[in-house]
Amino acid sequence: MSKIQRPEPEMEGEPLAPDDLAAITGEAIRIEDSEPAIRASLPHSEALPIVLSLLCNLFLTALDQTIVATALPTIGVQFHDVSNLSWVITAYLLSSTAVAPVYGALADIYGRRAMIITANVLFLIGSVLCALAPNLLFLILARGLQGIGGGGILPLVQTLIADVITPRDRGRYQGYISMVWVTAGIGGPILGGVFAQHLHWSMIFWINLPIGVGSLMLLLPRLRKIPDYHRHRKLDWTGGLLLMASAVVFLLALTWGGHKFAWLSPTILAMMGAAVVLMAAFVVHARTHDEPFLPLPLISGSVVPYSMIAGGCAMGAMIGMIVHLPIYYESVYRLSASEAGIALIPLVAVSVLGAWSAGQFMAVTGRYKWAAVGGASVAASCLMLMAYLAAPPLWVLLSLLAVLALGIGTCFPISVVSIQNAVPRSQVGTATGAMNFFRALMSSFAVAMFTAILLAAIGQEIPIGEGAAGSRNIASGDMITGFRFVFLAAAFLMAMAAALFALMEERPLAGGKPSPAATMAE
Numbered sequence: 001m002s003k004i005q006r007p008e009p010e011m012e013g014e015p016l017a018p019d020d021l022a023a024i025t026g027e028a029i030r031i032e033d034s035e036p037a038i039r040a041s042l043p044h045s046e047a048l049p050i051v052l053s054l055l056c057n058l059f060l061t062a063l064d065q066t067i068v069a070t071a072l073p074t075i076g077v078q079f080h081d082v083s084n085l086s087w088v089i090t091a092y093l094l095s096s097t098a099v100a101p102v103y104g105a106l107a108d109i110y111g112r113r114a115m116i117i118t119a120n121v122l123f124l125i126g127s128v129l130c131a132l133a134p135n136l137l138f139l140i141l142a143r144g145l146q147g148i149g150g151g152g153i154l155p156l157v158q159t160l161i162a163d164v165i166t167p168r169d170r171g172r173y174q175g176y177i178s179m180v181w182v183t184a185g186i187g188g189p190i191l192g193g194v195f196a197q198h199l200h201w202s203m204i205f206w207i208n209l210p211i212g213v214g215s216l217m218l219l220l221p222r223l224r225k226i227p228d229y230h231r232h233r234k235l236d237w238t239g240g241l242l243l244m245a246s247a248v249v250f251l252l253a254l255t256w257g258g259h260k261f262a263w264l265s266p267t268i269l270a271m272m273g274a275a276v277v278l279m280a281a282f283v284v285h286a287r288t289h290d291e292p293f294l295p296l297p298l299i300s301g302s303v304v305p306y307s308m309i310a311g312g313c314a315m316g317a318m319i320g321m322i323v324h325l326p327i328y329y330e331s332v333y334r335l336s337a338s339e340a341g342i343a344l345i346p347l348v349a350v351s352v353l354g355a356w357s358a359g360q361f362m363a364v365t366g367r368y369k370w371a372a373v374g375g376a377s378v379a380a381s382c383l384m385l386m387a388y389l390a391a392p393p394l395w396v397l398l399s400l401l402a403v404l405a406l407g408i409g410t411c412f413p414i415s416v417v418s419i420q421n422a423v424p425r426s427q428v429g430t431a432t433g434a435m436n437f438f439r440a441l442m443s444s445f446a447v448a449m450f451t452a453i454l455l456a457a458i459g460q461e462i463p464i465g466e467g468a469a470g471s472r473n474i475a476s477g478d479m480i481t482g483f484r485f486v487f488l489a490a491a492f493l494m495a496m497a498a499a500l501f502a503l504m505e506e507r508p509l510a511g512g513k514p515s516p517a518a519t520m521a522e
Contacts (some may be wrong), residue, residue, distance in 0.1 A: 066184050094251050102240055155429070249275040303505050348405070
């Protein structure tokens with residue numbers, strides 16, 4: 001792999017990197033206030049095989065997040081423990097969320113190649129231990145280890161794509177990433193059910209070995225063609241531990257709130273308070289440390305915070321709907337569990353079309369801001385209409401979900417590209433890891449918020465996952481009322497995303513011809 005410390009500009013008028021500007025002027029400047037150097041992309045014939053090998057790697061962790069849920073009842077029966085089954089999911093969620101920013105920072109310090117290999121090896125070791133688990137406690141601990149590996153794969157894949165493709169062209173490839181998630185989202189539950197019913201539940205983990213080894217064999221030879229923009233520096237372990245501890249405590253409070261403990265119980269309040277204190281300590285430490293784990297200027301300015309929060313709102317609304325809509329289908333429309341899964345396809349699959357359309361729009365026009373504003377606004381309007389109609393005919397609901405997915409899909413590639421376009425190349429990994437970290441937190445928050453709304457409406461335990469069949473016993477009128485407010489809450493998140501995208505500064509995308517706006521400004 002070739003290491004590029006300071007590439008020479010390849011075109012006249014190319015903006016200098018922040019370090020170069022500081023060396024010339026003798027003044028320290030804010031990270032985001034200067035345009036990062038335009039990086040040359042590889043030819044499409046060379047870039048496409050690299051991207052495809054990266055997507056095979058991404059499919060590994062995407063499949064794991066969807067294949068496990070359908071096998072949980074079988075696992076609970078074998079280990080004679082149903083009450084703690086949710087920890088099989090929660091352990092992976094906690095560990096993968098906490099380590100996402102760590103991998104981003106380490107990739108910027110030690111290079112992408114070393115970290116993508118580390119993430120894959122940890123994930124595969126965790127998969128083997130999960131398959132060999134003799135009891136539920138061992139399985140939960142192994143899932144935590146698996147999450148430590150899996151939590152790094154997504155940000156590292158996104159960072160490596162950023163090293164290969166210019167920001168203007170990168171949107172075209174975001175559709176491929178969305179397609180991986182859709183394939184895993186549809187195929188994972190089917191495979192999980194087949195393995196658990198006809199083979200053995202451990203197959204949901206053994207299948208990771210051929211996929212993981214195969215993806216590494218495809219990826220590793222191609223990594224040598226990717227230029228490496230990492231910069232060696234000392235890792236701020238104290239800041240990293242404070243950030244991870246704050247995230248874990250916050251996620252645990254969201255997981256237990258309303259289920260194991262009441263939201264206003266001393267335990268939940270103490271955990272929320274501890275998360276705030278830990279986050280405050282992280283901010284103070286970052287302000288005083290010479291090279292903090294997550295430089296605060298990196299997530300400030302006129303682009304990154306707006307795009308990061310907007311993308312988090314969109315992801316939260318999407319995940320919250322995916323988790324809770326099967327309950328709505330089964331209790332209101334009396335669909336079976338398999339039919340409810342099929343009815344999720346418009347929401348999941350059409351979002352790929354939205355992401356692809358946004359990517360094409362960016363590549364052709366060089367513009368991106370108003371595509372996201374329009375998409376988020378359309379999604380918010382659909383959700384408000386769903387709340388107003390209250391259980392319309394199923395075909396009407398599915399049509400609204402398809403339009404909603406088309407709008408919400410535009411938000412994901414634009415939030416990624418706008419952030420990566422606004423930061424120096426040596427900190428793309430850190431920024432990408434922070435973005436995925438915030439998306440995971442917002443997704444957990446949205447799921448907890450939607451669950452709390454339904455609990456307030458129907459006054460009993462919400463059947464999620466393996467207990468969703470019990471939703472048929474809930475009065476459909478109460479469920480319709482509850483979901484009115486769920487749809488309104490999701491609409492609020494999407495309206496917030498639209499407003500934040502509108503307030504975000506639109507910068508010319510590096511690579512290719514300048515956007516029309518940039519040309520007029522000159």
